[in-house]
Amino acid sequence: MTLERNILLGLGVLAALLPFAITDQYVLHLAIMAIFYAILANSLNLVVGYVGEFSLGHTAFLGTGAYTAALLSVNAGWPMWAAVPAAGVVAALFGLAIGAITLRLQGPYFVIVTLSFAEVLRIVANNWIAVTNGPMGLAGVGQGGVSDKSAFLAIVLGLAALTFYLSYRFVYSNAGRAAVAVRENRYVAQSIGVNPFGTAMQAFVLGAFLAGLAGGFYAFYISFVGPEVFRFAFMATIIIMVLMGGKGTLLGPVVGAVIVTLLEEYLRELQELRLSLFGLIVMAIVLFLPNGLMGFVARRREQRGDAPSLSPAIEERTV
Amino acid sequence: MDLFLQFLTNGLVVGVFYALSALGLTLIFGLMRVVNFAHGEFYMLGGVVGWFVTTYLGLDFFSGLVLVALAIGSFGWLVDRFLIERVRGQGEEPGILLTIGLSIFLVNITLLAIGPAPLKVARAITEGPIFLGPVTITKMRLLAMVIGIALIVGAHAIIHRTRLGSAMRATFQDPMAASLAGIRTKQVYAATFALGCTLSALSGMLLASIYSAQASVGGLVSLKSFVVVILGGMGSFPGAIAGGLLLGVAEALWGGYVATGMVDIIGFLLVILILVLRPQGLFSIRAERA
Amino acid sequence: MYRYVLGCALAAGVAASGIAASGSANAQDSVKIGLVEPLTGSVAYNGKSVVEGAKLAVEQINAKGGVLGKPVELVIEDGQCAPANSVNAVEKLVQKDKVAVLVGAFCSSATAAIMPVAAKYKIPLVTGVSSSAALTEQNNPWFFRAAETDALMAKAFAKILANDLKLKSVAYVGVNDDWGRGGVEEFSRDLSALGVKTALTEYFDHGSTDFFTLLTKLRAAKPDGIFVAAETQDGSILVKQLQEMGVQSKVFGVGSWATADFINLTGDAAEGIYAAVPYVSSVDTPRNNEFVKAYEAKYKVKPGKYGAAGYNALNITAQAIAQAGSTDAEAIRTALGKTDYKAPNGEYRFTAKGQAYGFDAVLVRIEGGTPKVVASSPVEAPQ
Numbered sequence: 003m004t005l006e007r008n009i010l011l012g013l014g015v016l017a018a019l020l021p022f023a024i025t026d027q028y029v030l031h032l033a034i035m036a037i038f039y040a041i042l043a044n045s046l047n048l049v050v051g052y053v054g055e056f057s058l059g060h061t062a063f064l065g066t067g068a069y070t071a072a073l074l075s076v077n078a079g080w081p082m083w084a085a086v087p088a089a090g091v092v093a094a095l096f097g098l099a100i101g102a103i104t105l106r107l108q109g110p111y112f113v114i115v116t117l118s119f120a121e122v123l124r125i126v127a128n129n130w131i132a133v134t135n136g137p138m139g140l141a142g143v144g145q146g147g148v149s150d151k152s153a154f155l156a157i158v159l160g161l162a163a164l165t166f167y168l169s170y171r172f173v174y175s176n177a178g179r180a181a182v183a184v185r186e187n188r189y190v191a192q193s194i195g196v197n198p199f200g201t202a203m204q205a206f207v208l209g210a211f212l213a214g215l216a217g218g219f220y221a222f223y224i225s226f227v228g229p230e231v232f233r234f235a236f237m238a239t240i241i242i243m244v245l246m247g248g249k250g251t252l253l254g255p256v257v258g259a260v261i262v263t264l265l266e267e268y269l270r271e272l273q274e275l276r277l278s279l280f281g282l283i284v285m286a287i288v289l290f291l292p293n294g295l296m297g298f299v300a301r302r303r304e305q306r307g308d309a310p311s312l313s314p315a316i317e318e319r320t321v
Numbered sequence: 322m323d324l325f326l327q328f329l330t331n332g333l334v335v336g337v338f339y340a341l342s343a344l345g346l347t348l349i350f351g352l353m354r355v356v357n358f359a360h361g362e363f364y365m366l367g368g369v370v371g372w373f374v375t376t377y378l379g380l381d382f383f384s385g386l387v388l389v390a391l392a393i394g395s396f397g398w399l400v401d402r403f404l405i406e407r408v409r410g411q412g413e414e415p416g417i418l419l420t421i422g423l424s425i426f427l428v429n430i431t432l433l434a435i436g437p438a439p440l441k442v443a444r445a446i447t448e449g450p451i452f453l454g455p456v457t458i459t460k461m462r463l464l465a466m467v468i469g470i471a472l473i474v475g476a477h478a479i480i481h482r483t484r485l486g487s488a489m490r491a492t493f494q495d496p497m498a499a500s501l502a503g504i505r506t507k508q509v510y511a512a513t514f515a516l517g518c519t520l521s522a523l524s525g526m527l528l529a530s531i532y533s534a535q536a537s538v539g540g541l542v543s544l545k546s547f548v549v550v551i552l553g554g555m556g557s558f559p560g561a562i563a564g565g566l567l568l569g570v571a572e573a574l575w576g577g578y579v580a581t582g583m584v585d586i587i588g589f590l591l592v593i594l595i596l597v598l599r600p601q602g603l604f605s606i607r608a609e610r611a
Numbered sequence: 612m613y614r615y616v617l618g619c620a621l622a623a624g625v626a627a628s629g630i631a632a633s634g635s636a637n638a639q640d641s642v643k644i645g646l647v648e649p650l651t652g653s654v655a656y657n658g659k660s661v662v663e664g665a666k667l668a669v670e671q672i673n674a675k676g677g678v679l680g681k682p683v684e685l686v687i688e689d690g691q692c693a694p695a696n697s698v699n700a701v702e703k704l705v706q707k708d709k710v711a712v713l714v715g716a717f718c719s720s721a722t723a724a725i726m727p728v729a730a731k732y733k734i735p736l737v738t739g740v741s742s743s744a745a746l747t748e749q750n751n752p753w754f755f756r757a758a759e760t761d762a763l764m765a766k767a768f769a770k771i772l773a774n775d776l777k778l779k780s781v782a783y784v785g786v787n788d789d790w791g792r793g794g795v796e797e798f799s800r801d802l803s804a805l806g807v808k809t810a811l812t813e814y815f816d817h818g819s820t821d822f823f824t825l826l827t828k829l830r831a832a833k834p835d836g837i838f839v840a841a842e843t844q845d846g847s848i849l850v851k852q853l854q855e856m857g858v859q860s861k862v863f864g865v866g867s868w869a870t871a872d873f874i875n876l877t878g879d880a881a882e883g884i885y886a887a888v889p890y891v892s893s894v895d896t897p898r899n900n901e902f903v904k905a906y907e908a909k910y911k912v913k914p915g916k917y918g919a920a921g922y923n924a925l926n927i928t929a930q931a932i933a934q935a936g937s938t939d940a941e942a943i944r945t946a947l948g949k950t951d952y953k954a955p956n957g958e959y960r961f962t963a964k965g966q967a968y969g970f971d972a973v974l975v976r977i978e979g980g981t982p983k984v985v986a987s988s989p990v991e992a993p994q
Contacts, residue, residue: 035695114548115592118593119589128787136787136792138745141723142727149731224695230694230720238421274433275433278425278429281424288418289408292415328827335821436659441876459855536655537652538820580813
C-alpha cells in the first residue's frame with residue numbers, strides 16, 4: 003500500500019516535470035493522451051478491479067461528460083474550469099441512475115446491460131439533432147480559451163492527481179475494503195454485514211464522476227465531440243489498458259495506459275500491420291500475463307521473498 | 322393493414338436471420354459462458370471465405386457452404402484448444418479481453434489479405450420478387466429462411482439426439498462430474514466452440530449472398546447477437562430463435578411506424594427492460610448458474 | 612522500493628527520448644506531405660481509394676522531377692475516421708515527420724477535429740473529401756476544401772433532375788451521418804424550391820443490411836423519384852433491394868456510384884439510376900483519358916470519385932508548394948489561395964473561404980453497366 007502510494011507520488015512528480023523537460027509538441031501530446039487514458043482506465047478499474055463486475059458501458063460516462071462540457075462551452079460559453087467539473091457531476095448523476103439499474107445484475111448480464119446503456123446513449127446522441135447536433139457533432143469546443151499544450155498537460159495532471167487521490171482514499175477506506183470483500187466473496191461479505199449493492203454503487207458513481215471529468219477534458223482538448231465517444235472501440239482500448247496493466251491495483255491502469263498509448267503510436271511505423279499486431283499483443287498478454295504487468299511484478303517480488311505483494315488481492319484472483 | 326403485414330413479414334425474415342447469426346453465440350456465450358466478442362468475426366469470415374471459394378475455386382453455392390463449414394469449424398476448434406482453453410474457468414474478463422484481441426486481429430488480417438472493398442458472393446438461385454397478396458418477399462430470402470430453419474433444427478438435433486450432444490449437456494451442467502464419468506471435457510468444449518463458429522460462419526455466408534461480404538461487418542453482428550441471446554435466455558435454443566424473431570419484428574415495427582434512423586436502439590432498450598424485469602431471459606429454464 | 616520508482620522513471624524517460632530522437636533524425640532531402648485517411652474500420656474502403664489516387668499523383672510528380680528540385684514524399688497515417696485518432700495522426704505528422712502540408716481526414720468530424728491543430732501549427736490543410744458545409748464557415752485561414760459540398764451539387768443538378776425525370780414528389784433516403792444528412796437537406800431544399808413535393812425523409816445507419824422496412828414505407832408513399840445519399844456498401848444493397856421490392860420510382864443520388872465496384876455489386880438493379888458525382892471516369896477529355904489510363908495501369912480498375920479526390924488534392928498541394936518556391940507554410944498558403952489547377956475534371960480554384968469551385972460536376976446515368984454522362988456543369992463559387 004505504501005509502495006503503491008510512493009510510486010504514484012513518484013510518477014506524479016515526474017509527470018509534473020514533463021512540461022519543463024519536453025519541448026517536442028508531439029511527445030507532449032502523447033503525454034497528455036496517456037494521462038487522459040490513465041484517468042479513464044483508473045475510473046474503470048474502480049468498477050472492474052474493486053467491485054469485480056465487468057462494465058463494458060464506461061463510455062456512457064466518458065461520453066456524457068464530453069457532451070456536457072461541449073454543450074456548456076458551445077452554447078453557454080462556459081470556460082474550462084467550470085465546464086469540466088460540471089461534466090463530472092452530470093456523469094456521476096448518470097452513474098447513479100445507470101448503477102441503480104445495472105448493479106442488481108452480475109456476471110455476463112452486467113457486461114451486456116452496461117454495454118446496452120452505452121449503445122443507447124450513442125444512438126440518442128446520433129439522432130437528437132436539436133441538442134447534440136447528431137452525427138455532425140459539436141465543433142469548436144473551448145475556442146478562445148486554453149490552447150497551449152503545456153497548459154493542457156498541467157490541467158490533465160491536476161485531474162489525474164485528483165483522480166488518484168480520490169481513488170486512493172476510496173480504495174483504502176472502509177467502503178473500498180468492503181468492495182474488495184464483496185468482490186472476493188459476495189456471500190461471506192454479506193454475512194458480516196456488508197451491503198454489496200451500496201458499496202458497489204459508491205465505486206460505480208465515483209468511477210462515473212472521474213470518467214466524466216476525463217470526458218470534459220477530452221472535449222476541450224480535442225475541441226470536437228461526436229457520437230463516436232460512446233463507441234465500443236473506445237471501450238475496448240480502456241479495457242485493454244486496465245487488464246494489461248493489472249486490475250485491482252491503482253498503479254496497473256496507469257502502466258497500461260502509458261504502454262497502450264505508446265504502443266499504438268510506435269506501431270504506426272508498421273503501417274498496415276499495426277492493428278493486427280496490436281490484436282496479437284493483446285492476446286499474448288491474456289495468455290502469458292494473466293494478471294497484467296502489475297500481477298507479473300507482484301509475482302516476481304514474491305518469488306524473491308521481498309515485501310508483501312503490491313496488492314494481496316491480485317494473487318487471490320488467480321484461483 | 323397491408324403495410325402491417327409487410328412490416329411483419331420483413332421482421333420475421335430478418336428475425337430468422339438474427340436467430341441464425343445468434344445461434345452460434347447461444348452455444349458459446351450461453352453455454353460455455355465465453356463472452357465472445359469475436360463472434361461477428363467468425364460470421365464475417367464465413368462471408369469472406371464463401372466469396373473466396375465461390376469466386377476463385379469456382380464452387381457452386383452449396384458446396385461452398387459445406388467447405389466454409391469445414392474450414393471455419395476446424396479454425397474454431399483450434400481457437401478453442403489453443404486460446405480459449407487456457408482461460409477457461411477464470412471468469413469473464415480474460416475471455417472478453419482475449420476475444421477482443423482476436424477480433425481486432427481477425428478484422429485487420431482480413432483487411433490486409435483481401436482489402437476493404439465489399440465483396441459479392443454468388444447467389445444460390447436467381448433473384449426475383451414473389452408477391453403473396455399484399456406482401457412482397459424474394460426467392461432468395463425464402464430459401465435463406467428455409468436453410469436457416471434447417472440449420473436451427475440440425476443444431477438442435479446434434480445437441481439433443483447425438484452422443485456428442487449428451488456429452489455437451491453433461492459437461493455444461495457439471496464439468497467435474499462429466500469428466501469423472503469419462504467424458505473428455507476438453508474435446509467437448511472444443512467441439513461446442515467449433516459448432517458455434519460453424520453456425521455463425523454459415524449464416525455469414527448465407528447472408529453475404531443476400532447482402533455483401535466485407536471485413537468490417539463483424540462488430541454490429543456481435544452486438545446484435547448478444548442482444549438476441551440475452552433476450553431469449555442464455556443457452557436456450559428455442560430462446561435464441563424467439564429472441565431473434567422478437568428483435569426482428571420489434572425493429573421492423575419501430576422502423577415502420579416511428580423512424581428507421583434509430584432502429585438499433587430497440588434491441589438495447591429491450592435488453593435493458595428484460596434484464597431488469599426478468600433477468601433470466603424470456604425462455605431460459607434455469608436462472609443464474611453458480 | 613526505490614529501485615522500482617527509478618525503474619519506472621527510466622522506462623518513461625527512454626520511451627520519451629526514443630520518440631523525440633526518431634523525430635529529429637530525418638534530414639530535409641524531400642518535400643513531405645502528410646495524408647490522414649481512414650485505413651481501418653468501416654469507411655476504410657473509401658479511404659483506401661483516396662490513398663491510391665494520392666500515390667499515383669506523387670508517382671507522376673516525382674517522375675517529372677518532384678517539386679523544388681526534391682522528390683515528394685507521402686507520409687500516410689490511419690485516422691480511422693475518428694476525431695481523437697486523426698488528431699494523434701496529425702500531431703505525429705507535424706511534429707515527427709515535419710510535413711509541409713496536410714491532406715485529409717476523410718470524415719467531416721475528423722476534419723473538424725484536426726482543423727484547429729493545423730491552424731495552431733500553421734500548416735495548410737487540404738481536404739479532398741469532407742463535404743460538411745460548416746467546415747469552410749469556420750473561417751480557418753489554413754483550411755482548403757478541394758471538394759464539392761452537397762449544396763453545390765444540389766444547385767448544379769436539382770433543376771436538371773426535376774425537369775428530365777419529371778419529378779413531382781421525391782422520397783429522400785440518406786445514411787445517418789453528417790454527409791448523408793447534408794445531402795438530403797440540400798437536395799430537398801433545392802428540389803422543394805422548384806415545386807417538388809417531399810414524400811418521405813428517412814435515414815438509416817451506416818452498415819445496415821436490410822432496408823425492406825424502409826422500402827415498404829417508401830413504396831407506400833409512391834414518390835416519382837427517390838433520392839439516395841449512400842456510399843458503395845450501403846448504396847448497392849439499398850438499390851438491389853429497391854428492385855427486389857418491385858419499387859418502380861426513378862432512383863438518383865449522391866455517393867461513389869459511378870464505379871465498377873458499385874455496378875458489379877449492384878448488378879442489373881443499377882441499370883437506369885442517376886448519380887450526381889464530382890468525377891466520373893467516362894468523361895472524354897484528353898486530361899481525363901490520360902488520368903484514367905495511368906490509374907488503370909497501376910490499380911487495374913478505373914478511378915472513382917475518391918480516387919480522383921486523392922489525386923487532385925495531392926496535385927493541388929504539390930503545385931502550391933512549387934508556386935510558393937519553398938516549404939514555408941505562409942507562402943504555401945498564399946499559393947493555395949491562388950490555385951489554378953487543371954484537373955481531369957475541370958479547373959480548381961479556391962474562394963476566400965477556401966472552398967473549391969470551377970471544376971466540373973457530372974450527372975451520370977448507368978446504362979449497360981457503364982456510367983453515361985447526362986449533364987456536366989462547372990461548380991460555381993458559393994455566394
